[in-house]
Amino acid sequence: KQEVTQIPAALSVPEGENLVLNCSFTDSAIYNLQWFRQDPGKGLTSLLLIQSSQREQTSGRLNASLDKSSGRSTLYIAASQPGDSATYLCAVNDNTDKLIFGTGTRLQVFP
Amino acid sequence: ETGVTQSPTHLIKTRGQQVTLRCSSQSGHNTVSWYQQALGQGPQFIFQYYREEENGRGNFPPRFSGLQFPNYSSELNVNALELDDSALYLCASSEKQGAKNIQYFGAGTRLSVL
Numbered sequence: 001k002q003e004v005t006q007i008p009a010a011l012s013v014p015e016g017e018n019l020v021l022n023c024s025f026t027d028s029a030i031y032n033l034q035w036f037r038q039d040p041g042k043g044l045t046s047l048l049l050i051q052s053s054q055r056e057q058t059s060g061r062l063n064a065s066l067d068k069s070s071g072r073s074t075l076y077i078a079a080s081q082p083g084d085s086a087t088y089l090c091a092v093n094d095n096t097d098k099l100i101f102g103t104g105t106r107l108q109v110f111p
Numbered sequence: 112e113t114g115v116t117q118s119p120t121h122l123i124k125t126r127g128q129q130v131t132l133r134c135s136s137q138s139g140h141n142t143v144s145w146y147q148q149a150l151g152q153g154p155q156f157i158f159q160y161y162r163e164e165e166n167g168r169g170n171f172p173p174r175f176s177g178l179q180f181p182n183y184s185s186e187l188n189v190n191a192l193e194l195d196d197s198a199l200y201l202c203a204s205s206e207k208q209g210a211k212n213i214q215y216f217g218a219g220t221r222l223s224v225l
Contacts, residue, residue, distance in 0.1 A: 004153070034213075043115075043201055044154070044216040089153055097144065097167050099214065101153030 002027045004092055006102035013080055013109055021075040021105045023090035028068050034099070035064050035075050036089045044089065048075070080109045114138060115204050115217035123223045124192050132187045132220045134202030142166075143185040144214060145177060146201040154201055160185055161207075189222075197224045 003026045013019055023033070032051045036044040048057045048064040050073070056065040063076040073090060087106045091099040114137035124130050136143055142161045146154035156169035160179035174190040183204070189196055199221050203214035 036216075041199070041219075041221065043117075043218040044203075046213060046215070049213060091153075097142070097159045097161075098156035098169060099144075099146075099154070100156070103151070103153045 002030075002092060002094055002100050004090060004100055004102035006088075006090060006105050008105060009103070010106040011108070013107075015080060015082060015109055015111050017080050017109075018076070018078050019080055019107075021077070021088050021090075021107070023073040023075070023102055025071045025073075025092050025100075027094065028071050030068065030092045030094055032093050033064075033066055033073050034091050034093070035062075035073075036091065038087045038089060038104070040087075047088075077107075080107075082109050082111055084109050115202060115215050117200075117202050117217040117220050119220060120218070121221045121223075123225065125225050126192055126194060128192050129188065129190045130192060130222060132189075132200050132202075132222070134185045134187070134204075134217060136183045136185070136204035137215050140204035140206050140215070141183050142205045142207055142212070143179055143183065144203045144205070145185070145187050146203065147171075148199040148201060148219070149195075150198070157187070192224045194224050197222060 034049045035047045050066045061078040087104040089104045091101045116135045144159040145157040148154040158168040163179045179185045199219045201219045203216045205212040
């Protein structure tokens, strides 16, 4: 049974710092991995999707990497801003139609 | 904005009641998935509908049921509500079934069971 873990559970950093969020999964037979952002009480916004054949994806200040063999992904946020404060969720898709989510990392960036 | 709309945004029910949540898919999408997100947890897959048929189900009891209509909008019904059903319910639509199709999420319905 696939399990997804995210570390740390919470993170508080000053504005401008570069930071790394970690995601690990137990079964390497995934089809893709996706990072989402969730603001308090809101739905999910897709940030980056990495196919299993890819190593990384970039969008603006965000970079996500995938090491399928070791069951790990990282989300790198450069030059963090207070507007980046949110919960970040990673989810894997094992070629069925369901996403399996981690419990998220709650990020606070203070001015 | 993803184009996926859910109603209502908030709902309060008492234990034992029944509830219906609604989801309008993004235009052109024929697949809808429902997820339950308890406080402080990641979303958990409930089930998916593709062209009006259930197409995969997570570990939820039969009192969780759904429908998809010809216009691809969807309902989630929960009977005999329990306190643990209190959660954010998220709907996601995709262009078609299959892992390569990105799911676009609505803002969710917050259900409180008292």
